[in-house]
Amino acid sequence: MSSSTSQIISNTANLEKYLKLPQHGKIMAEYVWIDGSNGIRSKSRTLNSKPEKVEDLPEWNFDGSSTGQAPGNNSDVYLRPVAFYPDPFRLGDNIIVMTETWGADGKPNPFNFRHDAAILMEAHAKHEFWFGLEQEYTLLDIEGWPYGWPKNGFPAPQGPYYCGVGTGKVFCRDIVEAHYKACLYAGLNISGTNAEVMPAQWEYQVGPCDGISMGDQLWISRFFLHRVAEEFGAKVTFAPKPIPGDWNGAGLHTNVSTKETRAEGGMKAIEEAMEKLSKRQAEHMAVYGEDNQLRMTGKHETSSFDKFTWGVANRGSSVRVPRSVAAEGKGYFEDRRPASNGCPYQITGIVVETLCGKVEG
Ligand code: ADP
Ligand code: MN
Ligand code: MN
Ligand code: MN
Ligand code: MN
Numbered sequence: 001m002s003s004s005t006s007q008i009i010s011n012t013a014n015l016e017k018y019l020k021l022p023q024h025g026k027i028m029a030e031y032v033w034i035d036g037s038n039g040i041r042s043k044s045r046t047l048n049s050k051p052e053k054v055e056d057l058p059e060w061n062f063d064g065s066s067t068g069q070a071p072g073n074n075s076d077v078y079l080r081p082v083a084f085y086p087d088p089f090r091l092g093d094n095i096i097v098m099t100e101t102w103g104a105d106g107k108p109n110p111f112n113f114r115h116d117a118a119i120l121m122e123a124h125a126k127h128e129f130w131f132g133l134e135q136e137y138t139l140l141d142i143e144g145w146p147y148g149w150p151k152n153g154f155p156a157p158q159g160p161y162y163c164g165v166g167t168g169k170v171f172c173r174d175i176v177e178a179h180y181k182a183c184l185y186a187g188l189n190i191s192g193t194n195a196e197v198m199p200a201q202w203e204y205q206v207g208p209c210d211g212i213s214m215g216d217q218l219w220i221s222r223f224f225l226h227r228v229a230e231e232f233g234a235k236v237t238f239a240p241k242p243i244p245g246d247w248n249g250a251g252l253h254t255n256v257s258t259k260e261t262r263a264e265g266g267m268k269a270i271e272e273a274m275e276k277l278s279k280r281q282a283e284h285m286a287v288y289g290e291d292n293q294l295r296m297t298g299k300h301e302t303s304s305f306d307k308f309t310w311g312v313a314n315r316g317s318s319v320r321v322p323r324s325v326a327a328e329g330k331g332y333f334e335d336r337r338p339a340s341n342g343c344p345y346q347i348t349g350i351v352v353e354t355l356c357g358k359v360e361g
């Protein structure tokens with residue numbers, strides 16, 4: 001640690017006794033939103049009673065000029081609650097509130113990608129889209145170097161780390177475990193977690209989730225990860241190629257199914273979906289995350305950035321149809337192209353648009 005960096009003083013053991021103090025019926029609500037650079041922000045307010053439904057939650061606002069979301073001379077951005085979850089940090093009746101950002105002109109904020117996605121999902125609700133996202137990420141120390149890596153060098157090549165167990169193979173498992181439990185406590189549909197190919201790289205999966213709730217849950221799970229890691233003094237990076245060179249990048253594999261693909265003979269619907277996806281490669285890549293071309297080199301289990309391909313059990317293609325799905329003739333497909341920093345509202349939104357058609361917002 002450099003001399004200019006002060007020690008982390010976060011001490012959750014000390015915090016514990018204050019968390020137990022009575023609140024006299026008041027509720028702490030943490031409003032979460034997405035800022036102007038794909039980051040997450042939040043602030044707290046006190047509510048006088050426990051909300052039963054999302055409509056019970058008041059609209060709120062913030063200074064959009066401080067988050068890259070509005071000009072200084074017209075800086076109020078409104079926060080409209082869309083979902084809420086039990087708060088795994090404050091416990092009790094306290095809640096985490098997912099919100100959409102809106103302008104004073106009654107229009108969605110330019111960074112409110114949920115709005116258009118929700119319209120698409122609603123219009124095509126009869127297809128009953130399910131999504132499952134595999135969120136990869138890397139844990140860094142305060143100076144931005146992956147945990148467990150030698151200070152002025154690199155660890156031994158990839159091989160022993162993926163799903164690894166034991167000192168020197170995996171790093172920061174406490175953070176992963178704490179995050180997993182926090183997600184479960186909040187009722188998120190987290191479906192698993194595993195150590196990844198690069199040391200200090202991890203993955204968790206959320207899903208299957210219905211339509212728009214996929215984006216809500218994934219964003220909240222990212223918020224939890226940053227929040228948990230903060231208590232351990234670690235940084236989370238969702239960069240798709242955090243370390244240049246012969247190290248795996250990080251993705252957000254997007255598993256997709258519809259009523260039709262899950263039905264008997266659904267393989268036909270999957271093939272039709274492939275045909276549609278093959279015609280919109282550039283449109284998809286445009287919203288599949290920043291710096292994704294650094295990751296999609298065709299090496300390290302990635303496909304080409306420019307060309308759409310699909311195949312059964314092929315991890316080098318844009319879309320993989322799991323072997324078990326091909327064998328059963330129905331199920332889901334895995335779009336392997338999205339980068340780890342992609343916005344799940346944009347990703348799931350364009351999948352619905354490509355498969356089912358545009359909707360006038
Ligand atoms: P991989 O073998 O690619 O590492 P994972 O086990 O990490 O796969 O993730 C698989 C994901 O697929 C999970 O998030 C799961 O929820 C999701 N999934 C499973 N079945 C479906 C389905 N029918 N529709 C959409 N997503 C699904
Ligand atoms: Mn103020
Ligand atoms: Mn996976
Ligand atoms: Mn993975
Ligand atoms: Mn995968």
